Structures are given as structure tokens and as C-alpha cells.
Amino acid sequence: MSNIIECHGLTKVYEYKAALSEIDLNIERGRIVGLLGPNGSGKTTLIKLINGLLSPTSGEILIDGKAPGIETKKMVSYLPERTYLNDWMRVCEIIDFFGDFYKDFDRSRAKEMLHHLDIDTHDKLKTMSKGTKEKVQLILVMSRDADLYCLDEPIGGVDPAARDYILQTIIQNYRTDSTILISTHLISDIENILDDVVFIQNGKIRLTTEVDDIRFKQGKSVDTLFREVFKC
Numbered sequence: 001m002s003n004i005i006e007c008h009g010l011t012k013v014y015e016y017k018a019a020l021s022e023i024d025l026n027i028e029r030g031r032i033v034g035l036l037g038p039n040g041s042g043k044t045t046l047i048k049l050i051n052g053l054l055s056p057t058s059g060e061i062l063i064d065g066k067a068p069g070i071e072t073k074k075m076v077s078y079l080p081e082r083t084y085l086n087d088w089m090r091v092c093e094i095i096d097f098f099g100d101f102y103k104d105f106d107r108s109r110a111k112e113m114l115h116h117l118d119i120d121t122h123d124k125l126k127t128m129s130k131g132t133k134e135k136v137q138l139i140l141v142m143s144r145d146a147d148l149y150c151l152d153e154p155i156g157g158v159d160p161a162a163r164d165y166i167l168q169t170i171i172q173n174y175r176t177d178s179t180i181l182i183s184t185h186l187i188s189d190i191e192n193i194l195d196d197v198v199f200i201q202n203g204k205i206r207l208t209t210e211v212d213d214i215r216f217k218q219g220k221s222v223d224t225l226f227r228e229v230f231k232c
């Protein structure tokens, strides 16, 4: 399998602080990858670099062999940590907006998922609870037929029962040759859907491995390993 993401000596410095230091990382196509690390370890910074919202201070990041830009944005479906959608819009209007903006957006897929979660498409975002807003945004992002999905804390505000449905929906709706990169602190909730994990700490990659290696060779869950590695 070819790499959808390649980082070579990737460094990002904010003013004087290095958020990422000389990262070398390859992420293959067709994998669901957990980007895991303590607060302030550099997860969001890496996701923003992937999406071209930040530029590297040095080193390079390639998406499908290309520097982030207009071409790569067509291939990447991004769920940011904080919403960028206008609160006053109705869900059906946002669906139209996504449909006009992204050629790969599948309206019927979005409507079906919204229906399953009992979300009325005539409701305005501003009238919704935090968790319901998160569900709407995740559904919109997963309704694109993208090569790479970058989900920054996708299920933090969602109740545990809906989390399971959402995670199953994620698995069912992505192409097997596309990649999902998920940053989250809710490791035990998502670890069953992950193929690989990347542990990041203080802007450096601490560990990259297959989840099966953690389970079968080390006899641990990802959550247990994370707690051991990052014990305060």
C-alpha cells in the first residue's frame, strides 16, 4: 500500500515554541489510524499541517505525494476541533452548502445518517445541543467520498450510545482504500476500530505500531498502553 501522508523532518514552531520537532511519519492508505497523545503534544498542529491551515517551519509534509494545497484539499475531509459552520444555518442548508462545495459529497448518505440519529434537517445548528451539533458535523465530513478523513476529537461531546453508532457508521461509510486519521482522548471508545496508532509527545513521535501488535504481542489494550507510556 502507498502512503497517503508522508512527513520528513517536519517541524512547526509557534513564535518560540516547537509544537512539532523533526517528525518522520508515514501513514498508509486503507488504514484507520489513532493519533494519540497528552494535551499539548502536537496532534491538532499536525492535523492543521495536513490540511494546509498551517505551513511547516522546516521539513515537509506530503499528501498523496503533494504539498498541501488546492489539489490535496479536494482529497481530504476534515473535522476540525472547533466548528467553522454558521450557527444560524439549518442542517438542510448546510447539506446544500456541502453539496455545492464538494463534488464528492453524497447528500443521500448524509440524510440517511441524520435520519438514523433522529436529527431533523430543518433544525438550526444554534438550537441544537453540543453533542447533536457534533454528530451533524461528523456526518457531513463522513459523507464525502474522500481519500483521507482527518477527525480532530470527533466524539468528545457525544453520548456513549451514539458513539458506538457513529463509529460503526464511520467504518461502514469509508472506502477501504481511503484512510481515517482520528485524534482523540477517548481511546477505549475507539480502539476497536483502529488498525494503527501513532503516539505523540512533546512534538515528537513516541511510537507507531499496529493495534494487533499491542493486543496480541503485548497482551494489552491501547488504552492501557497509553496510560503506561504517558503516566504522569
Ligand SMILES: Nc1ncnc2c1ncn2[C@@H]1O[C@H](COP(=O)(O)OP(=O)(O)OP(=O)(O)O)[C@@H](O)[C@H]1O
Binding pocket: 014, 015, 017, 018, 019, 037, 038, 039, 040, 041, 042, 043, 044, 045, 046
Ligand atoms: N497558535 C498557537 N500559538 C502558540 N502556541 C500554540 C498555538 N497553537 C498551539 N500551540 C502550542 O503548541 C503545542 C501543541 O499544541 P496542539 O494544539 O497541537 O496540541 P494537542 O495535542 O492537539 O493538544 P490537546 O490534546 O490539548 O488538544 C502546545 O504547547 C500549544 O500550547
